[in-house]
Amino acid sequence: MSATLESIPPYVFYELDARRAAARAAGKSLIDVGIGSPDGPIPPVVVEAMQRAAADRQLSGYPHFQAHPAFQQAVAGYLGARFGVSVNPAKELLALAGSKEGIAELILSHTRAGDVVLIPEVYYPVYARATLLAGAEPVFVPFLSDGRLDLDAITPAQAARAKVMIVNYPGNPTTTSVSLDELARYVEFARVHDILLLSDLAYSELSFDGYQVPSVLQVPGAHDVAVETHTCSKSFNMAGVRIAFVAGQAAAIARADSYRSNIGYGVSTMAQLAGAAAFTHHVDIVPPIVAEYRARRDAIVSAFNAGGWPVSAPRSTMYLWLDVPAGFGDWEWVDALIAGPGVVVTPGLAFGEAGRGKFRVSLVQPSEKLVLAAGGIVATVPRH
Structure with missing residues (x-):
């Protein structure tokens, strides 16, 4: 070990x-x-998609490196319909075997010893663990009383060493949610300090009482500094299928794809076709x-x-x-x-x-x- x-x-x-x-x-x-x-x-429509995929000869071969075309199309359609966000599927989108692994791959591909990753003080464990595996330093950013990150608590020295900043709204485990204006504050901080902003949006659809969860990619200019992970695990009851995606800054997508291609061979075709069905039919599911x-x-x-x-x-x-x-x-x-x-x-x-x-x-x-x-x-x- x-x-x-x-x-x-x-x-x-x-x-x-x-x-x-x-x-x-x-x-x-x-x-x-x-x-x-x-x-x-x-969801039955997803089960049917997996059954069709299992009988398809294409499953005998390796999956697409970046993403299956059907998955790319479905995700692009979902982001447009749900958030009004446009992405270039060939450059700004990457299929993931679950967002947990994807977050780890993004951290590992963007940091090295001596770098800093800015992490909410209450956090999903992979944020800190992947940072430590990279040899980088996790710096835990405290919350303000309303659940927003206290950016003023980040020292200039920490900001100068930071390569990635993670935000997670709605938050696990805190359940905290924020407005699009607050996400814009994080985008601006990342732009000023030349940091990759990583938004973990695992609970994009699980909202109640008229609240609609925003995407950081809705913020003007976010594509230049931010990526966002989405997953089928929670919103579609598909945690065992292991299918997610990251969208946003093209350079970060390319870097994560390059890192992953050295240790793996893309995401299961069956999982991607299941995910394509889920995102295509999200309005009904x-x-x-x-x-x-x-x-x-x-x-x-x-x-x-x-x-x-x-x-x-x-x-x-x-x-x-x-x-x-x-x-x-x-x-x-x-x-x-x-x-x-x-x-x-x-x-x-x-x-x-x-x-x-x-x-x-x-x-x-x-x-x-x-x-x-x-x-x-x-x-x-x-x-x-």
């Missing part, structure tokens, strides 16, 4: 999985709202999925509030981001919920030191189970 890999702390989700497995081995029945893994079905998550959100929020735990309904993502009750450490709280009501949640420290003292609940169970989970969580808090 390389010294770099050995220096990276153990992955918190491995520890969570071990505790969950131990409880089940002991006969404990669990309601798992830890990992954000969709439990809904893959997304509303029922969003309606289900909205019903789940409303059910669990109501259950918490009825139990005396005030919770506000997030307007996007598939999570709740809650405070660990007084008297518990992060892992103590996780263990108490597993041992008591049998509820599995994710400790906030999985998302960085700034996440300590919080925990994430994923809406990946039917409403009735989420209500039971909320009741179990509330009942575990000591009454004084």
Whole structure:
């Protein structure tokens, strides 16, 4: 094992999985709202596309390096219809085997030892881990009270060394969302400091109550400094298919493609054709999925509030981001919920030191189970 890999702390989700497995081995029945893994079905139109692809002779050969033409066309159509964004599919688009790997490839292809990557202080783990694997330095940018990044906290020396800045709105795990004007602030910061702005838009379609998630590529001039990753995993119940894309600055797309071509051979043709079907039919596929998550959100929020735990309904993502009750450490709280009501949640420290003292609940169970989970969580808090 390389010294770099050995220096990276153990992955918190491995520890969570071990505790969950131990409880089940002991006969404990669990309601798992830890990992954000969709439990809904893959849309039928996508299943049909995969079935056709499986019987197609083209699947015998290697996939297209950059992207299958059908995937390029579908994604370009989706970006235009959904965000009013135009891209050159040949230069500004790259298929990814999931956005997590794509984000890592973008970081690894744009940084080296001594460089800095600017990362939100509460973050999806791959942001920091890929940075460390590159030998670069993660610099964690604090949030303002409303969830915006405090750009004034970035020192001139850090900005001068920075090669990539990551933003994630709607945020995992924070559920925070921002306006297009706020995204424009990040675009301008990246332009001034000659930094690649990487927008992780994993929850582009999971929004509620009339809120529509914006794309950073809607900002004038963003194509010159920014790329954005989109995925089928959450919005289309396709996490197991592993299909996503990155769009934006042509130079960054070319650099990521060059890096990846040295270690792999493109993205599965079947996955790309599945993704093409999803993006082509997004207008029909997304509303029922969003309606289900909205019903789940409303059910669990109501259950918490009825139990005396005030919770506000997030307007996007598939999570709740809650405070660990007084008297518990992060892992103590996780263990108490597993041992008591049998509820599995994710400790906030999985998302960085700034996440300590919080925990994430994923809406990946039917409403009735989420209500039971909320009741179990509330009942575990000591009454004084």
